[in-house]
Amino acid sequence: MAAPKNLRIALAGNPNSGKTSIFNSMTGARQQVGNWPGVTVEKKTGSFTYNGYEIEVVDLPGTYSLTAYSVEERVARAYLVEEKPDVVIHVVDSGNLARNLYLTVQLLELGVDLVVDLNMWDEFAACGSELDRDRLATLIGAPVVPTVGHREIGIDDLLDATIRLFEERVKGHRHVPISYGSHVDDVLNELTDLLEGSQELIGSYPPRWAAIKLLEGDIEITKLLSSDDDRARRIREAAERAARHIEVATKSDPEKVISEGRYGYIEGALKEVLTEETADRMELSRRLDRVFTNRYLGYPIFLAFVWILFQLTFRVGAYPMEWIETFVGWLSTTLAAVLPESMLSSLIVDGVIGGVGSVIVFLPNIMTLFLAIAFLEDSGYMARAAFLMDRVMHALGLHGKSFIPLLVGFGCSVPAIMATRTLESKRDRTLTTLIVPLMSCSARLPVYLLIAGTFFAERAGTVVFVVYVTGIVAAILVGRLFSKTLFRSAPAPFVMELPPYRLPTAKGLAIHTWERSKIYLQKMGGVILVASIILWFLGAFPQNTALTEEYEAEMDALRAVGTEEVLGRIQELEIEAEAAQIESSYIGRAGKAVYPVVRPLGFTWEMGVSLVTGFVAKEVVVSTLGVLYHTRVDGESERSLSDALRDPARGITPLAGFAFMIFVLLYTPCVVAVVAVKREVGTGWMLFSVFYQLVLAWLVSFGVYQIGQLVGLG
Ligand code: GDP
Ligand code: MG
Numbered sequence: 001m002a003a004p005k006n007l008r009i010a011l012a013g014n015p016n017s018g019k020t021s022i023f024n025s026m027t028g029a030r031q032q033v034g035n036w037p038g039v040t041v042e043k044k045t046g047s048f049t050y051n052g053y054e055i056e057v058v059d060l061p062g063t064y065s066l067t068a069y070s071v072e073e074r075v076a077r078a079y080l081v082e083e084k085p086d087v088v089i090h091v092v093d094s095g096n097l098a099r100n101l102y103l104t105v106q107l108l109e110l111g112v113d114l115v116v117d118l119n120m121w122d123e124f125a126a127c128g129s130e131l132d133r134d135r136l137a138t139l140i141g142a143p144v145v146p147t148v149g150h151r152e153i154g155i156d157d158l159l160d161a162t163i164r165l166f167e168e169r170v171k172g173h174r175h176v177p178i179s180y181g182s183h184v185d186d187v188l189n190e191l192t193d194l195l196e197g198s199q200e201l202i203g204s205y206p207p208r209w210a211a212i213k214l215l216e217g218d219i220e221i222t223k224l225l226s227s228d229d230d231r232a233r234r235i236r237e238a239a240e241r242a243a244r245h246i247e248v249a250t251k252s253d254p255e256k257v258i259s260e261g262r263y264g265y266i267e268g269a270l271k272e273v274l275t276e277e278t279a280d281r282m283e284l285s286r287r288l289d290r291v292f293t294n295r296y297l298g299y300p301i302f303l304a305f306v307w308i309l310f311q312l313t314f315r316v317g318a319y320p321m322e323w324i325e326t327f328v329g330w331l332s333t334t335l336a337a338v339l340p341e342s343m344l345s346s347l348i349v350d351g352v353i354g355g356v357g358s359v360i361v362f363l364p365n366i367m368t369l370f371l372a373i374a375f376l377e378d379s380g381y382m383a384r385a386a387f388l389m390d391r392v393m394h395a396l397g398l399h400g401k402s403f404i405p406l407l408v409g410f411g412c413s414v415p416a417i418m419a420t421r422t423l424e425s426k427r428d429r430t431l432t433t434l435i436v437p438l439m440s441c442s443a444r445l446p447v448y449l450l451i452a453g454t455f456f457a458e459r460a461g462t463v464v465f466v467v468y469v470t471g472i473v474a475a476i477l478v479g480r481l482f483s484k485t486l487f488r489s490a491p492a493p494f495v496m497e498l499p500p501y502r503l504p505t506a507k508g509l510a511i512h513t514w515e516r517s518k519i520y521l522q523k524m525g526g527v528i529l530v531a532s533i534i535l536w537f538l539g540a541f542p543q544n545t546a547l548t549e550e551y552e553a554e555m556d557a558l559r560a561v562g563t564e565e566v567l568g569r570i571q572e573l574e575i576e577a578e579a580a581q582i583e584s585s586y587i588g589r590a591g592k593a594v595y596p597v598v599r600p601l602g603f604t605w606e607m608g609v610s611l612v613t614g615f616v617a618k619e620v621v622v623s624t625l626g627v628l629y630h631t632r633v634d635g636e637s638e639r640s641l642s643d644a645l646r647d648p649a650r651g652i653t654p655l656a657g658f659a660f661m662i663f664v665l666l667y668t669p670c671v672v673a674v675v676a677v678k679r680e681v682g683t684g685w686m687l688f689s690v691f692y693q694l695v696l697a698w699l700v701s702f703g704v705y706q707i708g709q710l711v712g713l714g
Contacts, residue, residue, distance in 0.1 A: 004049060004052055004053060004054040005052060005053050005054070006053070006054050006055075006056070007053045007054070007055045007056070007086050007087070007162070007163065007166055008055075008056045008057075008058075008083075008085045008086050008087075009055060009056070009057045009058075009085055009086065009087045009088070009089055009162060010057070010058050010060055010079060010080065010083075010085040010087075010088050010089070011023055011057065011058070011059050011060055011088075011089050011091055012060045012063070012076060012080070012088055012089070012090050012091070012103065012107060013060075013062060013063075013090055013091035013092060013093075013100070013103065013117075013119075014062055014063070014064050014092075014093065014096075014099070014100055014103060015062030015063075015064075016062070016093070016499040017062070017091045017092060017093040017100060017119060017120075018091055018093065018119040018120060018147075018149035018150065019059055019060070019062065019091045020044070020059055021119075021149030021150040021508065022089070022091050022117065022119065022147065022149040022155070022158075023044060023046065023057060023059040024511060025149060025150075025152040025155045026046065026048060026055075026057055026155060026159070027046030027047070027048050027057060028048070030046050030047055030048055031044055031045065031046035032044070032045050032046065036061075036075045036079075039071050039075060040421050040429070040680065041061050041071055041072060041075050041421070042061075042421065043058070043059075044058070044059040045057070045058045045059070050159050050163075051159070051160075051163060053163060055159075058079070058085070060075070060076040060079060060080075061073075061075050061076050063076050063103065064099070064102065064103060065102065065103060065106060066080075066103070066106045066107070066110065067216070067218065068218055068219050068220045074220075077110075080107075080110060080112055081110070081203075081204050081205055082204060084204070085112075086113065086166050087112075087113045087114070087115060087162045087165055087166050088107060088112040088113065088114050088115070089114075089115045089116075089117050089158065089162060090103065090104050090107055090114055090115070090116050090117060091117045091119050091149070092104065092116055092117060092118055092119060093119060093120050094118040094119060094120050094121050094123070094124035094131070094146070095120055095123050095124050095127065095500070097131075097266075097270060097274065098263075098266055098267070098270060101266045101269070101270075102262055102263070102266065104116060104140065104142075105178060105262045105265060105266065106262070108140060108141070108142070108178070109178065109206075109208070109209050109212060110206065110209050111206040111208075111209065113165055113166070114142040115142060115143050115144075115145065115158065115161050115162050115165055116136075116137075116140070116142050116143070116144045116145070117145055117147055117158055118131075118133070118144060118145065118146040118147065119146075119147050119148070119149045120148070120149070121146035121147060121148055121153075121154065122148045122151070122153075123502075124146075129274065129275060129276045130274070130275040131273055131274050131275075132272070132273040132274075133146065133273075135272060135273045136269065136273045139269050139272065139273070140269065142165075143161040143164070143165055145157050145158045145161050150505045150507060150508050151505065151507075178261060178262065178265045179261070179265075180257065180258055180261035181250075181257070181261060183245065183246055183249040183250055183257075184215070184246055184254070184257060184258065184261065187215075187241075187242035187245055187246065188208070188211055188212065188215070188242070190238065190242070191211040191214065191215070191235070191238055191239060191242055192207045192208045192211045193207075194234070194235050194238055195207035195208075195210050195211055195214075195235065197231075198231045198232075198235065201224060201225060201227075201229070201231065201232055201235070202221065202224055202225070203224065205221065205224075211239075212258060214235075214239045215239065215242060215243060215246070215254040215255075215258060216254060216255045216258055217254070217255055225239075242254075284500070284501070285380070285500040285501050288501050289384065292381065292384045293384050293387055293388060298384075298388045299388065302385055302388055302389075305376065305381070305385070306407075308372075309369070309372045309373070309376075312368055312369075312372050313365055313368045313369040313372065313411075313442075316364075316368050317364040317365035317366075317367075317368040317369075318364075318365075319364075320363075320364035321361050321364050321365060324360060324361045324363070324364065325361050328353065328357035328360070328361065331353060331357075332349050332353045332354065332357065335348060335349050335353065336349045343540070346536075346540070347533065347536055347540075350536060351532050351533050351535070351536030351537075352529065352532055352533065352536075354532065354536075354623060356529055356532060363517070363520065363521070365442050365445075366411050366412055366442055366517060366520055367513060367517050369410065369411040369442065370408075370411055370415075370512070370513045370516045370517055371509060371513045373407065373408060373411070374504070374508075374509045374512035374513050374516075375504050375509060377404075377512065378502070378504035378505075378508050378509060378512065379501060379502065379503065379504050380499050380500060380501040380502060381501070382404060383499060385403065385407075386400040386401055386403045386404055387400055388400075389403040390403075395476055395479075395480065396431075396435070396475065396476055396479030396480060396483065397431065397479055397480060397482070397483020397484070397487065398428060398431060398432060398479060398483070399428070401423055401428070402420070402423060402428060402431075402432040404419055405417070405419040405420045405423075405432050405433075405436055406432070406435070406436060406439050406475070407439075408516075409436045409437070409438075409439030409441060410439050410440065410441065410442065411441065411442055411516075412441050412442065412443070412516075412519070412520055413436055413437050413439075413441050413669050413670075413673040413676070414519050414520070414672050414673050414676045415516040415519050415520075416436045416439070417433050417436055417673065417676040417677055417680055418519070418676060418680070420432045420433050420436070420680060421680070426681075427487050427489055429680065429681065430487070430681045430685055431479065431482055431483060431486075431487050433677055433680055433681050433685070433689070434478070434482060434685070434688075434689050434692075435475045435478055435479050435482075437668075437669040437673060437689070437693065438471045438472075438474050438475040438478065438665075438666065438693075439471060439472070439475065440467065440468050440471045440665055441618070441669070441673075443617060443618040443619050443670065444618045444664055444665060445464075446618075446619055446621075446622045447614075447618060447619075447621045447622055447661065447664045448463075448464045448467055448661050448664075449464070450622050450625070450641070450642070450645075451645075451657045451658075451660060451661050452464050452467075452657075452661070453642060454641075454642040454645045454646055454657065455645075455646070455654035455657040455658070456654065456657075463658070463661075467661050467662065467665055470662060470665060470700075471665050471666070474665075474666060474696070474700070478692075478696070527616070527617075527670075527671055527672050527675075531616035531617065531620070531671070532616075532620075535587070535613055535616065535620070535624075538585060538586040538587045538590075539581075539582050539585050539586075539587045539588075539627065540581070540585065541585060541586060542584070542585065542586070543581070544580065544581055544584045544585075547577075547580055547581070547584070548577060548581065551573055551574075551576070551577035551580070552577075554573060555570050555573050555574070558570050558573070578627070582627060582628060587609055587612075587613070587624075588609070590609060590612055591605045591606065591608045591609030591612065591628075592605050592608075594608040594609070594611070594612060595608050597698075598611070600702055600705070600706070601656070601659050601660075601663065601698070601701045601702055601705050602652070602653060602655065602656030602659055602660075602705045603652075603656060603659075603660060603663075604652060606624075606625060606628040606629060607625070607652075607660055609624060609628060610622075610624040610625045610628070611663065611664070611667065614664065614667075614670075615668060615670065615671055616670060616671055617670045617671075617672075618664065618669075618670055621664060625641065625645070626641050629641055629644035629645065645657070654713075655704075655705060655708040655709065655713050656705060658704060658708075659701040659702075659704045659705040659708070660701070662697070662700055662701050662704055663697045663698070663700075663701040665697075666693060666696050666697035666700055666701075667693050667694055667696075667697035667698075668689075668690050668693045668694055668697075669693070674686060674689075674690060677689055
């Protein structure tokens with residue numbers, strides 16, 4: 001067999017045209033996700049073999065144009081010019097040809113070897129319009145292939161056309177220049193000739209394209225020609241003359257004339273090949289929008305969706321959660337019974353399974369939430385929600401686009417912080433990242449459930465609701481404060497893309513949900529596993545041998561008696577011994593060290609320790625309390641943790657319990673989230689965010705506890 005030939009392709013296209021769907025259909029799981037160098041724009045690459053070719057494909061950022069105005073455009077353009085992929089596939093939304101072909105035209109001008117992918121062909125076919133594809137291919141001089149990206153239809157045809165183009169290119173491929181009218185064309189040709197003679201000045205840019213860009217006033221090309229070099233000066237002068245000529249002849253500026261020329265070309269082409277049916281998809285969307293983004297109806301509908309979202313998350317998630325809980329419980333009792341009693345078995349059962357197990361039970365909740373969010377995103381509704389929330393978000397010094405990360409934050413801060421990448425300005429990204437952790441993530445919920453269940457019985461639901469609302473109010477106040485002080489500039493203006501509504505596909509939803517859940521799983525496999533082991537060591541050492549032996553002796557004595565009554569006493573002693581060990585361990589010491597700090601909030605030292613360990617993951621707060629209060633948090637003995645907390649001797653009042661929930665809500669998120677903050681906005685902001693949340697949590701809890709006492713609540 002012949003050695004595989006290499007082929008590098010790039011996918012270009014407007015946002016939401018289906019590039020990523022095509023990319024996924026081509027590569028399956030063989031993809032890498034990273035960032036483009038120097039910017040926080042996601043870069044997806046993948047490779048696969050097809051028909052004897054080893055194909056490498058890259059998913060370029062979505063752009064409408066190839067100017068140098070936005071990061072996405074600069075990234076896409078630099079890749080095309082510098083990396084020179086063998087073939088560029090332009091993924092086009094067939095339902096929106098006029099707008100999409102604007103980019104096609106620019107790609108043709110750039111001189112890339114182009115295949116036009118008429119994606120969303122299913123929708124185009126359904127709307128009743130007709131397109132003469134062969135004619136279109138002839139007109140623009142590029143093969144045209146219909147596909148349905150998210151259903152993997154037409155992908156092979158697309159690849160066949162790509163390979164054919166690649167192989168035929170050697171025989172001379174036709175590039176169609178666009179005419180911008182005689183005024184522009186004349187000066188353009190002159191300028192192109194000049195640039196052709198000075199290729200080294202413009203690097204790998206094709207001369208005609210550089211000439212057009214020069215007339216458009218493109219920043220990057222202008223910069224390339226800004227040197228003192230004689231020829232550069234001559235070209236600059238020629239460009240200025242040409243621009244003046246166009247201005248005089250057309251009474252309009254060159255940039256505008258050129259873009260009109262492109263639209264004119266598209267109009268002309270479409271007139272020849274497209275027979276349009278007027279009842280298009282956008283029309284249906286417009287009708288739906290009249291309800292969903294209605295000034296009065298929009299909000300209640302939106303609230304209803306959010307309510308359903310949370311109901312689903314907690315109701316539906318509860319079933320698999322129970323199964324996992326049962327399984328983890330079974331695993332630890334089985335292992336405890338099988339393994340000989342030793343340090344190692346304690347490390348495995350108490351440390352690893354106890355730690356990771358208490359976290360993994362939330363996976364169903366989180367996956368359900370992510371699935372629901374993916375549904376809202378893929379259907380197009382999320383963009384409408386962001387649009388509606390725009391006004392509300394302005395109160396925080398942000399705009400509607402920041403709303404999506406904040407909503408994801410109710411599931412898990414980590415993917416939420418990563419979702420801030422869709423925001424264009426650094427200011428908006430930083431500010432959003434700072435307040436995302438105030439959206440109560442699902443890892444904090446077990447703490448609320450425990451404390452509210454213990455102290456507020458029937459009113460627990462309402463109390464938990466109040467805690468969530470407190471987080472939202474805190475986010476609004478903090479956002480306002482920061483945007484008035486640290487981020488004085490106004491949020492970047494933006495256009496919220498409102499893609500047409502469509503029914504999400506199972507595959508798209510699965511990929512979306514999985515991508516986010518994966519982050520959560522990785523967190524468990526990595527940080528939480530390591531942290532659980534470290535925590536276990538800190539709780540097991542230094543060993544208080546003298547005390548342990550004393551307990552052992554007493555238990556042995558009782559075992560010798562062996563009657564029914566003493567068995568209970570032995571169990572009590574076991575738990576007491578464990579608690580005594582923890583109290584004298586490193587964790588116990590740390591907890592006592594932070595005690596003075598948390599005492600004014602009404603917390604016990606055990607609660608102080610659990611807050612320290614909660615930095616690893618908020619779920620760990622509950623398991624730490626379980627250990628410190630001499631109760632294992634497994635199944636039936638959960639009640640006894642509540643009893644222990646309620647025990648008057650401990651002195652925890654319902655008021656202190658509430659202050660504790662507020663503290664857990666507001667203080668520093670888990671270490672994984674902190675790492676995510678660092679990655680997105682840098683070490684400085686990461687330290688700031690840790691610090692401000694600690695201070696905020698302490699102050700608010702202090703206020704709640706002290707004022708509560710003053711008015712006689714505690
Ligand atoms: P990108 O922004 O260009 O990467 O677009 P995506 O691949 O994320 O697709 C945007 C949306 O369009 C998703 O909801 C896809 O499921 C959907 N989609 C992609 N290709 C098609 C298609 O051929 N037909 C239809 N009806 N929907 C599609
Ligand atoms: Mg994409």
